[in-house]
Amino acid sequence: MDPKKLMFNCFKRYYRKNPDIVVPNNIKQREFGFILFINDEMIRHTAFPSREELVKYLKEKVPRHAYYSTAYYVDPSAPDMASKGWLGADLVFDIDVDHIPTDCKADHDFYLCQDCGGISISGEQCSVCGSSRIKKVTWVCERCLDVAREHALRLIDILISDFGFSSNEIEIVFSGHRGYHIHVQNKDILELGQDGRREILDYVRGEGIDFRFLPGFNIPRKGSKSISASIDSRGWPGRIMRSLYNIILNLNENNFHEILSREIERDDLEYILENRSFFLEELENPDKGYVNLLKLRRKTLLALLESAVDFSKVIVDEKVTIDTKRLIRLPGSLHGKTGMAVRKILFSDLENKSPVDYAIVFAENEYFKIKAKFFPRHILDFKIEDKKGNGYIVVPKYIAIYLIGNASEIVEAIEVI
Numbered sequence: 352m353d354p355k356k357l358m359f360n361c362f363k364r365y366y367r368k369n370p371d372i373v374v375p376n377n378i379k380q381r382e383f384g385f386i387l388f389i390n391d392e393m394i395r396h397t398a399f400p401s402r403e404e405l406v407k408y409l410k411e412k413v414p415r416h417a418y419y420s421t422a423y424y425v426d427p428s429a430p431d432m433a434s435k436g437w438l439g440a441d442l443v444f445d446i447d448v449d450h451i452p453t454d455c456k457a458d459h460d461f462y463l464c465q466d467c468g469g470i471s472i473s474g475e476q477c478s479v480c481g482s483s484r485i486k487k488v489t490w491v492c493e494r495c496l497d498v499a500r501e502h503a504l505r506l507i508d509i510l511i512s513d514f515g516f517s518s519n520e521i522e523i524v525f526s527g528h529r530g531y532h533i534h535v536q537n538k539d540i541l542e543l544g545q546d547g548r549r550e551i552l553d554y555v556r557g558e559g560i561d562f563r564f565l566p567g568f569n570i571p572r573k574g575s576k577s578i579s580a581s582i583d584s585r586g587w588p589g590r591i592m593r594s595l596y597n598i599i600l601n602l603n604e605n606n607f608h609e610i611l612s613r614e615i616e617r618d619d620l621e622y623i624l625e626n627r628s629f630f631l632e633e634l635e636n637p638d639k640g641y642v643n644l645l646k647l648r649r650k651t652l653l654a655l656l657e658s659a660v661d662f663s664k665v666i667v668d669e670k671v672t673i674d675t676k677r678l679i680r681l682p683g684s685l686h687g688k689t690g691m692a693v694r695k696i697l698f699s700d701l702e703n704k705s706p707v708d709y710a711i712v713f714a715e716n717e718y719f720k721i722k723a724k725f726f727p728r729h730i731l732d733f734k735i736e737d738k739k740g741n742g743y744i745v746v747p748k749y750i751a752i753y754l755i756g757n758a759s760e761i762v763e764a765i766e767v768i
């Protein structure tokens with residue numbers, strides 16, 4: 352069967368079985384947007400009076416992608432943005448592992464030549480024909496999703512501990528692809544403009560932290576250093592000290608390149624390892640008033656502290672947070688690149704479960720035989736064996752849909768066994 356047709360049929364069956372569509376609050380004030388299977392055009396300026404009407408639309412149209420506005424409008428279906436009457440917007444963060452460096456990407460991402468269809472591993476030009484018309488094809492494995500989860504947990508900690516939002520104002524959504532959307536619904540931030548949202552963004556990203564000026568850290572270029580921040584301090588100072596504690600606890604001869612994001616001298620590394628228990632004890636006693644890390648060279652101390660910032664900051668897509676008229680994926684809808692569900696989840700699901708546990712909807716015991724020029728070695732939890740031969744592989748349905756959705760041009764044939 353034509354791969355796109357197969358995917359459409361699966362989506363149609365999904366929407367007709369009354370899936371768990373989670374509608375946003377104040378549905379009447381939200382704009383909805385859809386991309387169907389027939390073309391890539393976004394249908395915008397749609398509005399629904401109720402959940403029933405929205406679900407009916409999904410059943411009828413079977414969209415490939417479904418979105419709603421983070422903003423609230425007087426008239427969300429007005430054909431241009433100016434006449435919609437903007438009332439405010441939720442504060443939204445998009446954590447997408449595509450923006451976060453991970454080692455596993457070399458295992459599963461590649462570049463597809465738009466001229467000859469050749470596959471290259473590096474992104475400059477096609478290794479087959481030399482064309483520079485190449486497109487990056489990315490995939491997601493469980494390692495990627497773990498990294499995204501880690502950033503989502505860091506973000507939620509900052510939103511609750513530093514900004515004082517309560518956990519029931521924070522909605523966690525798996526994006527259906529490479530990460531999470533974190534929505535904050537609170538009346539005080541509704542009317543916040545782009546500049547205010549950017550300030551919040553800079554804070555969670557740890558932008559511009561300068562240890563000469565950060566409270567609790569007195570590390571001047573000249574003169575004596577002192578640290579009065581502790582693991583119990585509020586905000587970034589405490590976050591940095593807790594991260595520093597973990598760095599010193601876990602540091603060893605073999606892992607310092609991964610555990611530190613900045614270089615340190617060999618003799619400084621040895622000095623830290625020899626005095627590890629002393630440093631840990633210093634950090635474990637927040638009541639003492641100061642932390643004696645000061646025998647370290649300034650350069651080394653800064654490398655440790657800057658690494659602590661790097662392992663505490665949240666990498667988010669800034670465009671999504673700043674844009675007060677953004678469309679974002681609808682929970683319960685399917686992601687047209689992966690066939691996975693966009694899922695609203697509980698904090699405990701974020702902590703303890705993988706999206707593979709709750710977002711795969713085509714998990715029936717059906718297998719497909721697929722032919723393609725190239726396959727990634729991993730997709731989600733599934734390992735694709737590197738078989739040479741006629742280029743066919745047999746995969747479960749959810750992987751077949753993912754292959755078709757993400758790079759249908761590489762799929763040559765598909766059949767049910």
Ligand SMILES: [Zn+2]
Nearest residue numbers: 464467477480
């Ligand atoms: Zn080529």
Ligand SMILES: [Zn+2]
Nearest residue numbers: 455492494495
């Ligand atoms: Zn990965």
